Amino acid sequence: MIVAILTISLMAGLFGLILGYAAIRFKVEGNPIVDQIDALLPQTQCGQCTYPGCRPYAEAIANGEAPINQCPPGGQATIVALAGLLDVEVLEPNQEHGEHHDIPLVAIIDEATCIGCTLCIQACPVDAILGSAKHMHTVIADECTGCELCLPPCPVDCIDMVPIKQSIDDWKWPLPTLSEEIVHEH
Amino acid sequence: MSIKLHKFHGGLHTEDHKKGSLISGLQQATLPAQLILPLKQHIGDSNKPLVSVGDRVLRGQLIADSSSAISAPVHASSSGIVSEIGARPVPHPSGQSDLCIVIDVDGKDESIKQKTSPIENLSGAELIDKIQRAGIVGLGGAVFPTAAKLARGNDLGIKTLIINGAECEPYITCDDTLMQNYAAEVVSGIAYLQCILKPENTLIGIEDNKPAAIKSIQLAIEKSPLSQTEVVSIPTIYPSGGEKQLIKILTGKEVPASKLAFDIGLFCQNVGTCVAITRALEHDQALISRIVTLSGNGIQNPGNWEVWLGTPVSHLIELAGGYKINQAKSQHLVMGGPMMGFSLSSDAVPIVKASNNILVMQQQTIPLTPGYHDECVRCAKCVEVCPAQLLPQQLYWQARAKNHERSEEYHLFDCIECGCCAAVCPSQIPLVQYYRAEKSEIRTARQAHFKSDRARLRFEFREQRLLLKKQQDEERRRLKREALQKKNPKIPDRKVEVDPVQAALERVKARKQTQAAEPRNTTNLTPEQQQQIEEADARRRAAREQPK
Numbered sequence: 001m002i003v004a005i006l007t008i009s010l011m012a013g014l015f016g017l018i019l020g021y022a023a024i025r026f027k028v029e030g031n032p033i034v035d036q037i038d039a040l041l042p043q044t045q046c047g048q049c050t051y052p053g054c055r056p057y058a059e060a061i062a063n064g065e066a067p068i069n070q071c072p073p074g075g076q077a078t079i080v081a082l083a084g085l086l087d088v089e090v091l092e093p094n095q096e097h098g099e100h101h102d103i104p105l106v107a108i109i110d111e112a113t114c115i116g117c118t119l120c121i122q123a124c125p126v127d128a129i130l131g132s133a134k135h136m137h138t139v140i141a142d143e144c145t146g147c148e149l150c151l152p153p154c155p156v157d158c159i160d161m162v163p164i165k166q167s168i169d170d171w172k173w174p175l176p177t178l179s180e181e182i183v184h185e186h
Numbered sequence: 187m188s189i190k191l192h193k194f195h196g197g198l199h200t201e202d203h204k205k206g207s208l209i210s211g212l213q214q215a216t217l218p219a220q221l222i223l224p225l226k227q228h229i230g231d232s233n234k235p236l237v238s239v240g241d242r243v244l245r246g247q248l249i250a251d252s253s254s255a256i257s258a259p260v261h262a263s264s265s266g267i268v269s270e271i272g273a274r275p276v277p278h279p280s281g282q283s284d285l286c287i288v289i290d291v292d293g294k295d296e297s298i299k300q301k302t303s304p305i306e307n308l309s310g311a312e313l314i315d316k317i318q319r320a321g322i323v324g325l326g327g328a329v330f331p332t333a334a335k336l337a338r339g340n341d342l343g344i345k346t347l348i349i350n351g352a353e354c355e356p357y358i359t360c361d362d363t364l365m366q367n368y369a370a371e372v373v374s375g376i377a378y379l380q381c382i383l384k385p386e387n388t389l390i391g392i393e394d395n396k397p398a399a400i401k402s403i404q405l406a407i408e409k410s411p412l413s414q415t416e417v418v419s420i421p422t423i424y425p426s427g428g429e430k431q432l433i434k435i436l437t438g439k440e441v442p443a444s445k446l447a448f449d450i451g452l453f454c455q456n457v458g459t460c461v462a463i464t465r466a467l468e469h470d471q472a473l474i475s476r477i478v479t480l481s482g483n484g485i486q487n488p489g490n491w492e493v494w495l496g497t498p499v500s501h502l503i504e505l506a507g508g509y510k511i512n513q514a515k516s517q518h519l520v521m522g523g524p525m526m527g528f529s530l531s532s533d534a535v536p537i538v539k540a541s542n543n544i545l546v547m548q549q550q551t552i553p554l555t556p557g558y559h560d561e562c563v564r565c566a567k568c569v570e571v572c573p574a575q576l577l578p579q580q581l582y583w584q585a586r587a588k589n590h591e592r593s594e595e596y597h598l599f600d601c602i603e604c605g606c607c608a609a610v611c612p613s614q615i616p617l618v619q620y621y622r623a624e625k626s627e628i629r630t631a632r633q634a635h636f637k638s639d640r641a642r643l644r645f646e647f648r649e650q651r652l653l654l655k656k657q658q659d660e661e662r663r664r665l666k667r668e669a670l671q672k673k674n675p676k677i678p679d680r681k682v683e684v685d686p687v688q689a690a691l692e693r694v695k696a697r698k699q700t701q702a703a704e705p706r707n708t709t710n711l712t713p714e715q716q717q718q719i720e721e722a723d724a725r726r727r728a729a730r731e732q733p734k
């Protein structure tokens with residue numbers, strides 16, 4: 001038990017260092033406007049915008065090649081933020097690219113059915129799946145962005161998307177009801 | 187020695203409604219049949235249950251804990267059998283349920299073996315550890331884990347310790363009762379805090395509408411060896427009990443926007459927390475009870491009770507003689523005071539560490555909220571009363587527009603949700619509700635942003651890893667080939683630059699071209715050969731069509 005805890009903490013520490021190092025070592029000197037757009041995108045990396053990831057979409061927006069309403073995970077909030085940044089009109093989300101989920105989804109692997117083929121690991125853009133060949137795989141829920149890219153490669157169809165578990169701490173105070181409509185204008 | 191008092195900006199003179207609950211003094215509540223203990227009764231990280239259904243637990247037994255530094259464990263308030271661990275309605279503005287440990291009380295109130303250890307020789311850190319293990323949180327209402335706060339205060343260095351006995355909100359009298367009944371324990375709690383934090387001086391702020399409490403604390407201090415400790419009677423004005431407001435009154439110092447008291451060498455603690463600290467250190471007693479005020483015009487006998495944590499509100503209502511009008515929907519229950527409290531969904535929820543007051547109002551005496559409000563007339567009355575010196579009307583516009591950036595520029599997070607602005611607003615705008623909603627929105631957005639930053643980092647790291655692997659593979663192949671060539675120079679030097687995909691595509695293309703051409707052995711056939719082929723074809727067709 002102690003050994004397991006130690007190993008895992010050691011690994012966590014090590015990965016932290018590697019990630020930190022990678023962030024500095026591989027820092028891409030980028031176009032600041034692309035960076036700013038990219039910072040507003042949800043980083044789900046799902047490709048529903050038809051670009052292979054959030055950054056390529058950010059580049060396309062910056063070059064004026066794509067409208068700002070193609071990112072379903074970001075939803076209306078991202079469109080408003082992008083419109084504010086780029087000083088353009090707020091658009092309705094383009095439904096053709098997919099549906100926005102109010103409560104984000106995460107992948108969950110049915111561990112009894114998993115055959116350990118590693119195909120989902122290769123598909124996951126953020127390395128959120130843990131496992132090795134012929135062994136049961138599992139999703140690190142905290143790191144999963146809900147991109148659904150691991151679903152098609154699974155040969156036994158054992159990955160499901162479920163809404164993130166909401167706790168009482170995630171509850172949001174609502175705005176006063178109907179304020180917009182019933183405020184008396186003077 | 188007497189200190190010069192200061193005034194904070196704004197504030198309200200409210201009707202205090204405190205007499206009703208003070209008449210009968212402190213009463214001891216009876217044990218309910220069931221205790222419902224939410225796993226999380228503090229601000230910070232969640233606890234995990236340490237018991238299972240069917241276990242017998244004793245009073246003071248640890249039943250839920252966490253390894254996080256910002257958390258407070260939960261203890262059984264009395265002995266009994268754990269009958270359920272599941273979601274139960276809890277006192278929360280959402281009205282939702284949360285994970286609770288339910289204990290069927292056996293009435294024996296058997297306690298775990300106390301192994302009281304001497305505390306004279308303990309260091310500050312060891313005292314803090316004991317406070318942590320007793321599950322103590324700020325009992326003024328903030329329920330922040332006390333040990334974590336002490337550790338932080340210790341790191342930063344504290345000049346003045348401020349003890350909050352102001353209790354400025356209408357109806358609430360639990361701290362007043364506590365100071366009158368447990369003055370000695372308040373004072374020894376202060377002594378322990380001084381021991382840990384080593385402040386230069388200590389100020390105890392109590393509003394001047396509580397003369398009895400002021401007197402008993404003064405007496406207790408005279409009897410104690412405490413020095414540099416002074417009780418200060420402060421004018422009664424809401425919200426003098428707000429941390430930053432009390433600091434201003436007592437020291438004249440302003441805690442800068444988005445900073446905390448520690449940042450300027452001050453440390454605030456509520457009087458109730460001092461008593462809990464004394465009990466934890468002197469008697470190894472965990473936080474399993476607290477004083478709760480039951481007040482309002484909907485209850486028969488308002489008063490103050492020492493209540494076991496986990497007691498259902500309905501049990502307390504019974505002790506107070508029940509509701510005045512006993513009909514469904516005839517009362518409105520609030521936890522906390524009328525200014526800062528929140529409505530309870532039902533009286534099935536338990537008393538928790540944060541419950542200072544249960545306000546029971548007759549529904550018919552509450553002015554009906556009209557369901558609409560007038561528009562802001564920019565009268566600036568709200569600005570005059572805001573004790574945090576904010577611009578409430580600006581905050582209102584920004585919250586309505588969900589303009590998070592501007593909201594933060596106007597220091598939304600310095601709003602203490604005291605409700606002064608809403609109380610004076612001539613348009614009756616539920617201002618605080620707008621601020622609370624906007625704060626939640628911003629918190630959610632921050633979390634999402636934190637998550638997306640991590641995802642970006644992990645995504646970029648993966649891309650780099652894949653690139654690196656590709657380069658390493660190529661390098662390995664090149665070295666292998668070179669080694670082979672050295673051994674056998676006849677192996678041709680294969681072009682490394684050829685893109686394997688391109689090559690594969692070309693091979694496919696070439697194959698398609700050859701396939702498109704006629705097979706060579708079917709040209710220039712003699713008639714016999716042609717006939718043989720046809721016969722063979724016919725045989726094959728017949729074989730295929732034969733029923734199986």
Ligand code: SF4
Pocket residue numbers: 041042043044045046047048049050051052053054055057070071072073074
């Ligand atoms: S749709 Fe949105 S989240 Fe998905 S890759 Fe495109 S920008 Fe990223």
Ligand code: SF4
Pocket residue numbers: 106107123124125126127128129139143144145146147148149150151
């Ligand atoms: S686990 Fe699946 S859904 Fe989650 S990030 Fe990875 S590929 Fe996407």
Ligand code: SF4
Pocket residue numbers: 561562563564565566567568569578579582607610611612613614615
């Ligand atoms: S008190 Fe009300 S009406 Fe007056 S400025 Fe403030 S929000 Fe507007």
Ligand code: SF4
Pocket residue numbers: 571572573574575576577578581600601602603604605606607608617618
């Ligand atoms: S609720 Fe906030 S904005 Fe209103 S008076 Fe109190 S501190 Fe100021």
